Amino acid sequence: MVRLVMILLGVDYLRTRWRSLQIVGWISLVLGLVVFVDALDNALYFPITPFALLLLLEGLGTLAIAWTGMGGQRTLRYVKGLAFCVAAALILAGHHHGNFILSMIFGTLFLADGTLQIVSARVVRYRTWRLAVAGGALEIALAIFFFQPFPTHYVGTVPYCLGLGLMFGGWNLILLSTRVRRLSSNPAVAPGDAHATMGSRTPGVPLKTEWDGPPAADEAALTVHVWTPVGSARSEARRQLIVDRYIAAVDRHGVISTGHAALESPEGIYISLYPGVEIDRSPDDFTRLLRATRENDVPGVFQPDYQTESTAWCPSTIQVRIRNYDPVRLRRFWDAYRQDTTYNLTHRNCSSTVSRALEAAIEGASARVWGSVGDWRPFWRVITTPELWVAAQLRKRAATMAWTPGLTLDYARALSMLADPRPSGWVKMARLAVRRMIHSRQQWREEARNAPAAQEAASSAARSGARE
Known part of the structure; x- marks a missing residue:
């Protein structure tokens, strides 16, 4: 999440506020530690009932305005509202059963996420895979802590979660303030580019803070093209839940389709990376091919434009369009990135290329939109938007596994809500x-x-x- 905040707000905006961020981070860290320690015995001082009522009101309020959202925004609001209401109901139910169910839910989530992170990191073996394994082990340890009844017999479940949330949030703020204090450019977007200029306004972007919906067909906007595995299959695909959405689809003839992703800008930039030679995807070498190591690098080729690619293959299945982007940063990224045509199935593929280009294009988007209406408003607006959490989880999952067209599609949708803010439901x-x-x-x-x-x-x- 730290990198996403750096991308959306830009280093210049954050650097001028690093002291305030660090102070808030330490306060959140200490407060979270106090709440967590307080929950280690049966004498709870945490106001659990008022907290549950606030959670219930927030859930009901979110459900009341969920219908005003569009597409994925509406779904996210319904999920958030239902989750808050269920959690509040379990807390208010009290006694052993409500706390036990909450503990099992949180423990299962930590266990599943930690296990998936460890397995994917050991298989893909990207540069920092050992750190990912350590993070997964920590999540499994937290899962065990929630599963077993010691020391409060599940009574402290909610304060545990709140304390952990405050501690992790505070640590992220401290880490963010420490990084931006010494940076002159954003490493989350353009590694090695020391000449990036922060805080510039995108030419042609209207001075607005909210838009009611996606760009119109005749409106200039950055376009992310996604060919989903099912949508790009040559014949009818055999539906497989989750697999054909995020990994690959198999049609009735046994042909595998993994999908594709590309990015197009009104200024004529088209980013679409293909392997220059056919990659042998035999089952015997499947594990070896998934490793993000140099022996799996092959020559790649960039497609010239969307018209050529869609004519040779098929039109893209889904498009995500974003108004608020910076063509100068996108051009700078593209001029540097296309010097290397290496293709790697899990480390440098079409989807990872598009995701990195998208991050470069929207750098500082929130500061551009909200910077003129308040000193801290861009920061608070970004961190309180649910799509930031969704985008951060998608980015984390892609970083520990691999970028796929399905993940890129969801990531682009979440970022579009952050770059082109929609009005709040109320x-x-x-x-x-x-x-x-x-x-x-x-x-x-x-x-x-x-x-x-x-x-x-x-x-x-x-x-x-x-x-x-």
């Missing part, structure tokens, strides 16, 4: 209510103006009927 509901009130008042005025004419017409019709 604001949207208020706007709809005001519009309805105005429309109703206009109808009433129209009816009032037309009432005398209608009465006159009715009187004339009555008189004509009487004469007859």
Whole structure:
């Protein structure tokens, strides 16, 4: 999440506020530690019932405005609202059963995530895979802590989670402030590029802070093209839950389709990396091929443009379009990146290339949008947007496994919500209510103006009927 915040806000914006970030980080870390230690005995001082009521109100409020979202935003709001309501209900249920169920849920989540991280890191063997294994082991240790009843027999489950959240959040803020203090450019976007300029405004981007929806068809925008494994299969694919969404699809003839991703800008930049030679994907060498090591590097080739690629293959299945991007940063990234045409199945493929280009293009997007309306508003708006957490989890999963077209698609959708902010649900509901009130008042005025004419017409019709 630290890297994503650096990408969205830019180093210049964060560097001027590093002391405040570090102070808030230490306060959050110490407060989280106090809450966690307090929960280690049965004498809880944490106000558990008021916290559950706040959680329930937040969940109900999120569900009330979830219908105002669009696409994935609506789904995310429903998931968040339901999760908060269920958690609050279990907390308010109290006693052994509610706390036990919550402990099992949290323990299972930590266990599944830690196990997946360790397995994928050992298989892919990317540069920092040992650190990922250590992180996975820590998650498994936390899972065991939640599963076993010692020391509070599950009574301290909620304070444990809140304390861990505050501690991890505080540590991330401290880490973020320490990094940006000494940086002159953003290593999360352009490693080795010392000439990146921060805080520039994207040419052509309107001075707006919110947009009601995605860009119109005739609106200039950055486009992420995704060919999903199912959508790009030559014949009808055999549906496999999750596998055909994020890994590969197999059609009825046994042909495997892994999908593809590309990025296109209105300025004429087209980024689409293919292996220059056919990669042998035989099952016997499958584990070896997944390793992000130099022996699996092959020559690659960049496609010239979308028209050529779609004509030779097929049109992209899904497109994600973003208004708020920086063509200068994208051009700088592309000029440096295309000097190396190496292709690696898990480390440097079409999806990882598009994801890195997208991050370069939207660097500083939140600071550009919100920077003119408040000193700290860009920061708080970013960290309180649910899509930031989703994007951070997707980035983490791709970094410990491999970027795939499915992950790139979800990542681009989440980043589009952060780069082109949508109005909050409450604001949207208020706007709809005001519009309805105005429309109703206009109808009433129209009816009032037309009432005398209608009465006159009715009187004339009555008189004509009487004469007859």
